[in-house]
Amino acid sequence: MVFPALSRSARSTAAAIAAALLASMLVVAAAPASASVVPTTTVVDPAHAGFADRLPVALSEAAALAAESPIDATEGSADVTGTVAFPAATDLTMGRTFVVAYAPNSDTSSPLAAAAVAADGSYVLRAPVGQLVLAVLSEGRAVFDIGGPSGGGFGPDDVRTLDVEGLEYSPTLEQSALITGKVTVPASVSTAGQKVAAVVYPSAGTAEFATAANYVTDTGAYAVGGLPAGDYRLAFVSAAAGAASEWWNDAPSFAKARSIALGAVQVATADITLATLGILDTAIPKISGTTTVGQTLTAAPGAWTSGATLTYQWYANGAAIAKATAASLKLPAAVAGKRITVKVTGKKTAFATKTETSVATAAVLRPLAAPVPAITGTTTVGQTLKVKPGAWTAGTKLTYQWYLNGVAVAKATAASFRLPSSATLKTVTVVVKGTKAGYATASKRSKATAAVKGILKTSTPQIKGSTIVGSKLSVSAGTWTSGTKLTYQWYANGKAISRATGSSLAVTAALVKKRITVKVTGTKSGYVTAAKTSAKSGVVSYPARTKPVSAWNCPAWAPIKGNANSGIYHVPSGQYYSRTKPEVCFSSEAAAVKAGYRKSKR
Numbered sequence: 001m002v003f004p005a006l007s008r009s010a011r012s013t014a015a016a017i018a019a020a021l022l023a024s025m026l027v028v029a030a031a032p033a034s035a036s037v038v039p040t041t042t043v044v045d046p047a048h049a050g051f052a053d054r055l056p057v058a059l060s061e062a063a064a065l066a067a068e069s070p071i072d073a074t075e076g077s078a079d080v081t082g083t084v085a086f087p088a089a090t091d092l093t094m095g096r097t098f099v100v101a102y103a104p105n106s107d108t109s110s111p112l113a114a115a116a117v118a119a120d121g122s123y124v125l126r127a128p129v130g131q132l133v134l135a136v137l138s139e140g141r142a143v144f145d146i147g148g149p150s151g152g153g154f155g156p157d158d159v160r161t162l163d164v165e166g167l168e169y170s171p172t173l174e175q176s177a178l179i180t181g182k183v184t185v186p187a188s189v190s191t192a193g194q195k196v197a198a199v200v201y202p203s204a205g206t207a208e209f210a211t212a213a214n215y216v217t218d219t220g221a222y223a224v225g226g227l228p229a230g231d232y233r234l235a236f237v238s239a240a241a242g243a244a245s246e247w248w249n250d251a252p253s254f255a256k257a258r259s260i261a262l263g264a265v266q267v268a269t270a271d272i273t274l275a276t277l278g279i280l281d282t283a284i285p286k287i288s289g290t291t292t293v294g295q296t297l298t299a300a301p302g303a304w305t306s307g308a309t310l311t312y313q314w315y316a317n318g319a320a321i322a323k324a325t326a327a328s329l330k331l332p333a334a335v336a337g338k339r340i341t342v343k344v345t346g347k348k349t350a351f352a353t354k355t356e357t358s359v360a361t362a363a364v365l366r367p368l369a370a371p372v373p374a375i376t377g378t379t380t381v382g383q384t385l386k387v388k389p390g391a392w393t394a395g396t397k398l399t400y401q402w403y404l405n406g407v408a409v410a411k412a413t414a415a416s417f418r419l420p421s422s423a424t425l426k427t428v429t430v431v432v433k434g435t436k437a438g439y440a441t442a443s444k445r446s447k448a449t450a451a452v453k454g455i456l457k458t459s460t461p462q463i464k465g466s467t468i469v470g471s472k473l474s475v476s477a478g479t480w481t482s483g484t485k486l487t488y489q490w491y492a493n494g495k496a497i498s499r500a501t502g503s504s505l506a507v508t509a510a511l512v513k514k515r516i517t518v519k520v521t522g523t524k525s526g527y528v529t530a531a532k533t534s535a536k537s538g539v540v541s542y543p544a545r546t547k548p549v550s551a552w553n554c555p556a557w558a559p560i561k562g563n564a565n566s567g568i569y570h571v572p573s574g575q576y577y578s579r580t581k582p583e584v585c586f587s588s589e590a591a592a593v594k595a596g597y598r599k600s601k602r
Contacts, residue, residue, distance in 0.1 A: 095140025
């Protein structure tokens, strides 16, 4: 049955006894066989927990109150009478049932009145007149409660009024499943005084909270009712000296206890004999670590009974290793080639000593001499890097794997690695792996290189414009890698032109008879600087005609004077050259003729 623990002082000697025994149970629950806290790393299920409030303490309060003399009618009381209808299959020779009155909004530790239900279902309950709520509480019977915490609690509709003329209340109980049986203890042990409790847990849970619980009688009998259909596991918690707590049937823990399947109206029998010595809950130890000489193995003992003292002994091929009695073992050279096991022995007062042995490890391997590899070569896209593995143990087979920024490169498993464009701005490492029979496989990673420099995408620049003096040339750089910074340098016959570092160039007389080129240089962080030079331009020349530099003079490079009105041109050696005011100047006689002029006859 499910009842809350007492929240106020007990109202009778019987209730006081129940509370004291409950306290003794809680002591057992705090550190029983298979409890929750043990030294070092051992942790086990919280066995035998969460049942204190499932003991019939509220019913004990009611029973104590029912044993008192009825309240005198002159003190403002009246009778609640009726018949409690039990299911036909209910065994009324075992257990007990009470009708209990509570004040509205009170808890089950403070009943107003209580009356035992007779074998024929009748009862007479003397209670104070006024408002009250009624509950039917049973212990050790295959029925569900009405009212109270396990019977669904109380609501506003459950409040009744008892006046001086009395109240009739005849509830019908529903049948539940029940577990009953006999508990046998060693001959020198007594269960008298509610020193042993039968506790029912749901099988699907973790033994954190019990479904129901009841005390074992002085004769060893017990019955736990009020159980819905389901699967349960049964514990017997003992506060009796000389009788150990255990799970049914002879199981050391909740997880290993047998499950009892109950139908909706089924009665199951589960007898048990409690041992003088408790059964230690054990586990098969597990070994973790690397089985290589020089490495350390660690034993994880698993979940043992709380408070158990654990000791260790390590073995190599079944032979005990001298002084290897700690929870860890540094593997000496002497165990190379052998399989390791560990035995864990648990001891605890009032419990039988038990030993568990781990599964054997793989054979212990020797360590390889494994130096850190080094990478050589230029870290630029298109270049090839090589690895120097260093001096490994003789006979070791080496394999390689190259990485970019820590990510393995597909198919890059040779001792050399040609850097692809995808390596740009990434660091390179290589892992050398060594294998040899009887030795532990080893892997060593090199230091990372500097970030790989990329190769810029470039174009050959093109010069645009006229190479006639007075014109302007410009450069088309073409397509370069995005983000590249471009700079320029212009050349005349291969010689850098001073201060000609823009993307255009003014063609001056100083460049006449020379061919022009331009070099474009690209720079970008993380990339190799690149430069491209244009093709040569045509030869720089003067224009065919130009304006006079003064009223009487033409420039030196265009000395031929042209008279537009007469259509005559004059050469410097002509008779009228010095007396002619030029309107146009020509660089050559051919240019003048081509413009439609004729030569002066004098």
